Amino acid sequence: MPERRSSRKDAIRSREAVLAAADALFARRESPEDVTMADVAAAAGVGKGTLFRAFGDRAGLLRALYEARLEPIRQAVETGPQPLGPATPPRERVPALLDALLCFKLDNRRLALALEEGGGGSPYRAEHYERWHTLLRSVLEQIPGLPDSAFTAHALLAATRADLVEHLVGEVRVPRDRVRAQLASFVTGVLASGRLHGSPAGEVAEKKPSS
Amino acid sequence: MPERRSSRKDAIRSREAVLAAADALFARRESPEDVTMADVAAAAGVGKGTLFRAFGDRAGLLRALYEARLEPIRQAVETGPQPLGPATPPRERVPALLDALLCFKLDNRRLALALEEGGGGSPYRAEHYERWHTLLRSVLEQIPGLPDSAFTAHALLAATRADLVEHLVGEVRVPRDRVRAQLASFVTGVLASGRLHGSPAGEVAEKKPSS
DNA sequence: TTGAAAAACGGACCCGGGGTCCGTATCGTC
DNA sequence: GACGATACGGACCCCGGGTCCGTTTTTCAA
Numbered sequence: 001m002p003e004r005r006s007s008r009k010d011a012i013r014s015r016e017a018v019l020a021a022a023d024a025l026f027a028r029r030e031s032p033e034d035v036t037m038a039d040v041a042a043a044a045g046v047g048k049g050t051l052f053r054a055f056g057d058r059a060g061l062l063r064a065l066y067e068a069r070l071e072p073i074r075q076a077v078e079t080g081p082q083p084l085g086p087a088t089p090p091r092e093r094v095p096a097l098l099d100a101l102l103c104f105k106l107d108n109r110r111l112a113l114a115l116e117e118g119g120g121g122s123p124y125r126a127e128h129y130e131r132w133h134t135l136l137r138s139v140l141e142q143i144p145g146l147p148d149s150a151f152t153a154h155a156l157l158a159a160t161r162a163d164l165v166e167h168l169v170g171e172v173r174v175p176r177d178r179v180r181a182q183l184a185s186f187v188t189g190v191l192a193s194g195r196l197h198g199s200p201a202g203e204v205a206e207k208k209p210s211s
Numbered sequence: 212m213p214e215r216r217s218s219r220k221d222a223i224r225s226r227e228a229v230l231a232a233a234d235a236l237f238a239r240r241e242s243p244e245d246v247t248m249a250d251v252a253a254a255a256g257v258g259k260g261t262l263f264r265a266f267g268d269r270a271g272l273l274r275a276l277y278e279a280r281l282e283p284i285r286q287a288v289e290t291g292p293q294p295l296g297p298a299t300p301p302r303e304r305v306p307a308l309l310d311a312l313l314c315f316k317l318d319n320r321r322l323a324l325a326l327e328e329g330g331g332g333s334p335y336r337a338e339h340y341e342r343w344h345t346l347l348r349s350v351l352e353q354i355p356g357l358p359d360s361a362f363t364a365h366a367l368l369a370a371t372r373a374d375l376v377e378h379l380v381g382e383v384r385v386p387r388d389r390v391r392a393q394l395a396s397f398v399t400g401v402l403a404s405g406r407l408h409g410s411p412a413g414e415v416a417e418k419k420p421s422s
Numbered sequence: 423t424t425g426a427a428a429a430a431c432g433g434a435c436c437c438g439g440g441g442t443c444c445g446t447a448t449c450g451t452c
Numbered sequence: 453g454a455c456g457a458t459a460c461g462g463a464c465c466c467c468g469g470g471t472c473c474g475t476t477t478t479t480c481a482a
Contacts, residue, residue: 007429008430008477008478009478010429010431010477010478011430011431014431031332036469037469037470041432041433046432048433048469049430049431049470050431052469054430057469058468121242122377124374125378147396147397147400148393148396151393151394151396152397154370154375155366155394158370158375159365159370161369161372163333163334163335164335164369166333168362168365171333182358182362183362185358185359185362186401189357190397190400190401192404193400193403193404218459219448219457220449221449221460247439247440248440249440252461259461259462260441260442261459261460261461262461263440264459269440425481426480426481427478428477428478429478430475430478432473433472434472435471435473437469439466440467441466442463442464442465442466443462443463443464443465444461444462444464447461448458449459450455451454451455451457452453452455
């Protein structure tokens, strides 16, 4: 599987060595922030210069790792069978998407954590977030009765934030399947609410904040 | 209002100078991470040593600022009148609480952002989060039909995350009241879903993740 | 095959920011 | 006013991300 065209083969080997080493390191170490770039370089048997030339900066490395790991799910979502694929009816697809995302973060806790917090500024500017949000939004839009699909998409995605997942699984020690069930239940609730009212909300109580 | 007992008055003056300076800086500067400790010290007319003795570390300063700002809301929630106070019926209090929190983050975007991301590890270990979560959880518990109040509380709080708020208001330029309305609507939906089923969810589709 | 230009390598180096240390200044008490 | 206790401040240390450049490897044309 030839990857980078017009790249020297030693460059490609380095790149892959780094990817593998970083993956291993993030999986092994407790906290993402004590995986240093020098560590990664050393573990990959490569100089720091090489590492930074290949990925630009720390965020670049994280992104590359993340995308690589996410690829199968992306495929399944874009062109796969039910319940992730495009042919799935919205009410079924939304929970499936969120469950898939949750599972991904459960399986790649440290990595997701590293990307979302250290990833150079807001996670909301990352294009992988953009992708999930756009997708989820458009699927939600096909469900009648939901108030604001853009915001709802944000809110649902927020329920799968890496640090929340880490907190639940790593600190509170909630078992994996329990978290999945809770999220599923929450999503169900949100979707079900659409059944009740045509277009709720609108006015909100008067409020005079301190500032 | 005498604050710290058994502290020398110059210490108190320094402490307050720092608090004020930091507050101003975080409000003025675009991104929280380009407010440096040295900046704060300089702006307060104080040495770095003083600053660190007073607050321990960066996270400590952020926490102190945050708590100070949050104090009025805390009061209103613990011993205040409706709709924030304890006498409010749950179905009404939950949206009020979340709206108050949202407003707070809208009014203190940079600060909340700084605390949540740079605040030394997971925001979920911070005791102010703990407080909100415990409170929200207990109020949710009084509403029959909601699946798992602990998780629901997390999920609702996640919808007010500082970086999401910042994204919506600062990037997408959604007007303040719109965001409030959207959140309100979302919360309404979540609460309403309890009306439908006694104890939903439970089983979740089989899934074999990559790892 | 070869030789030279292009591309990649690697680690010494730089820089900026969080946090510490300790000699000096201030406070508070007797 | 003198002395112990406390706070001050900024020079200093450390560590991690990112850069630079002399050296090595690859590639390709002659």
